Amino acid sequence: MSTPAGNPEGSSSLPERQKGEGESEGLAGGPSKNAIKKAQKEKEKAEKAAKRKEAEDKQKHEAAASDVSADDYGQLPIINPRERPNLPTSSRLSELSEESENKAICFFAQVENARVQSAKLAFLVLRQRTETIQAVVAASDVLSKQMVKWAGGINPESRVRVHGLVKKPKDPVTSATLSNLEIHVQKLHVVNPAPSQLPIQLEDASRPVPSFGTEEQEVKEGERPMLSLKARLDNPALNQRTPQNIAIRRVKDGVETLFREFLHQHGFDSDHTPKIIGAATEGGGTVFEVGYFATKAYLAQSPQFYKQILIAGGAERVMEVGSVFRAENSNTHRHLCEFTGLDFEMEFDYHYHEVLDLAEDLLMYIIKGLKERYASETAVVRKVYPMPEFQLPKDGKVPRLTFAEGIQLLRDSGEEDVSEFEDLSTAQEKKLGRLVLEKYSTDFYVLDQFPLSIRPFYTMPSPHSNSTDPKKQLSNSYDFFMRGEEIMSGAQRVHDVNLLEERMRANDPPLDPASEGFMSYVDAFRYGCPPHAGGGLGLERIVMFYLGLPNVRLVTPFPRDPQRLAP
Numbered sequence: 216m217s218t219p220a221g222n223p224e225g226s227s228s229l230p231e232r233q234k235g236e237g238e239s240e241g242l243a244g245g246p247s248k249n250a251i252k253k254a255q256k257e258k259e260k261a262e263k264a265a266k267r268k269e270a271e272d273k274q275k276h277e278a279a280a281s282d283v284s285a286d287d288y289g290q291l292p293i294i295n296p297r298e299r300p301n302l303p304t305s306s307r308l309s310e311l312s313e314e315s316e317n318k319a320i321c322f323f324a325q326v327e328n329a330r331v332q333s334a335k336l337a338f339l340v341l342r343q344r345t346e347t348i349q350a351v352v353a354a355s356d357v358l359s360k361q362m363v364k365w366a367g368g369i370n371p372e373s374r375v376r377v378h379g380l381v382k383k384p385k386d387p388v389t390s391a392t393l394s395n396l397e398i399h400v401q402k403l404h405v406v407n408p409a410p411s412q413l414p415i416q417l418e419d420a421s422r423p424v425p426s427f428g429t430e431e432q433e434v435k436e437g438e439r440p441m442l443s444l445k446a447r448l449d450n451p452a453l454n455q456r457t458p459q460n461i462a463i464r465r466v467k468d469g470v471e472t473l474f475r476e477f478l479h480q481h482g483f484d485s486d487h488t489p490k491i492i493g494a495a496t497e498g499g500g501t502v503f504e505v506g507y508f509a510t511k512a513y514l515a516q517s518p519q520f521y522k523q524i525l526i527a528g529g530a531e532r533v534m535e536v537g538s539v540f541r542a543e544n545s546n547t548h549r550h551l552c553e554f555t556g557l558d559f560e561m562e563f564d565y566h567y568h569e570v571l572d573l574a575e576d577l578l579m580y581i582i583k584g585l586k587e588r589y590a591s592e593t594a595v596v597r598k599v600y601p602m603p604e605f606q607l608p609k610d611g612k613v614p615r616l617t618f619a620e621g622i623q624l625l626r627d628s629g630e631e632d633v634s635e636f637e638d639l640s641t642a643q644e645k646k647l648g649r650l651v652l653e654k655y656s657t658d659f660y661v662l663d664q665f666p667l668s669i670r671p672f673y674t675m676p677s678p679h680s681n682s683t684d685p686k687k688q689l690s691n692s693y694d695f696f697m698r699g700e701e702i703m704s705g706a707q708r709v710h711d712v713n714l715l716e717e718r719m720r721a722n723d724p725p726l727d728p729a730s731e732g733f734m735s736y737v738d739a740f741r742y743g744c745p746p747h748a749g750g751g752l753g754l755e756r757i758v759m760f761y762l763g764l765p766n767v768r769l770v771t772p773f774p775r776d777p778q779r780l781a782p
Contacts, residue, residue, distance in 0.1 A: 494732020648699015
């Protein structure tokens with residue numbers, strides 16, 4: 216049988232080659248045509264990129280060579296020089312005045328904002344604490360466009376060093392506190408840059424917090440959402456930079472300074488008592504328990520016992536500023552688990568009102584001092600939290616009402632659910648504060664002669680009690696109020712050891728004077744302890760109520776309450 220013409224014998228058994236098969240391989244297994252084309256394109260692309268980079272580098276080099284301000288701006292090195300640089304003393308913005316015009320100064324500040332107006336002009340707002348000033352970066356024969364562009368791109372909150380001339384602007388700069396001055400920048404260096412994205416914006420943190428108990432509130436059209444209190448407290452390094460927070464801290468420091476100042480002038484000595492104690496001496500339900508090596512210890516609720524022991528030890532007049540711990544699960548606008556106590560104790564000669572008189576003078580001194588020395592800080596805070604000025608009695612005499620008189624004022628106003636022998640609720644305290652303000656024109660007043668049953672066991676019973684019923688007896692105790700809320704609790708203390716032991720055993724629940732936690736305290740009164748009285752003020756509450764702040768957590772950068780243990 217013959218085969219088809221042109222077809223070798225047996226070729227019908229070989230598979231037919233598909234079109235294109237074998238074209239992907241070169242001779243002897245070399246690269247394909249596609250691979251060669253791809254490599255050629257990548258080579259050309261790399262060459263173009265290299266040429267472009269070379270051109271850019273050349274352009275940058277030429278620009279740098281022509282940058283007359285090359286040494287006058289940029290990032291400062293992180294590592295400090297071995298020797299202190301020979302630079303001018305840095306200035307404070309708060310010290311500038313119109314007499315500073317044309318003065319060359321150097322200062323450090325935070326960048327509040329920066330913007331490029333044109334290729335030849337940039338503006339910055341710079342901040343030192345609560346003072347802000349506009350800085351102008353203008354291109355000239357001695358200041359380059361490159362510097363203008365760089366300055367306008369500095370991220371907000373970056374730390375900078377500025378050299379410049381103080382000038383008067385053509386028009387007042389309404390966006391700065393120093394509106395009649397500005398800085399014409401000559402040199403500008405970043406000390407430490409901030410990132411472009413911040414966790415919170417200071418513009419938001421500079422506005423009021425939402426109402427207590429709410430994290431979100433209805434936002435009107437065109438308004439920014441309100442920044443929650445939690446977000447602020449979670450970012451203290453930024454939150455504390457706002458003008459109102461700086462002002463609040465200054466006022467807080469002022470209260471402590473005035474407290475010490477007045478008491479030092481009146482013969483008080485300062486001391487510091489233990490904050491880790493071996494027994495829950497003032498009620499185990501409201502103390503924090505901590506481990507103390509092989510045993511338990513507690514955080515002190517107050518320095519009360521130690522103040523009294525010092526009085527028994529001849530101190531005569533003693534004061535302390537220190538932390539106080541309360542394990543109370545109170546999530547209110549005015550409660551903290553740790554706060555700063557301003558405590559004092561003093562002996563008296565004839566009547567506990569000798570101490571009460573001095574305590575009233577102390578609070579008047581503090582409040583008057585705040586008005587006189589911290590008016591500018593108060594104004595800063597009230598721009599954010601508007602509140603009427605704190606009122607003091609015009610005649611200088613603090614209204615001192617008995618507890619019963621306070622109850623009667625409430626009843627006369629229509630309040631029915633009140634008793635002469637039960638404590639006031641927060642709402643009743645606030646209402647009584649409004650009634651006192653209306654009647655006496657003061658935001659500060661005192662209640663005296665509280666029911667004995669609602670005071671601690673070491674409180675001296677009052678001779679004015681008209682009943683033998685323990686639940687209807689009065690005490691030589693008093694509270695101070697600001698804007699209708701309590702800021703201090705105080706009393707005459709029991710200095711007779713027999714009466715003290717009697718009061719302890721009658722306590723509910725009974726307390727054992729011979730127990731380890733009370734023995735040294737009780738023994739202090741066995742050796743002729745003088746009559747004495749005192750009180751404990753809450754520093755944060757004084758600031759809160761004086762400034763009219765809505766929440767005590769605004770007074771401390773790192774509040775401790777039942778929900779917060781960090782930062």
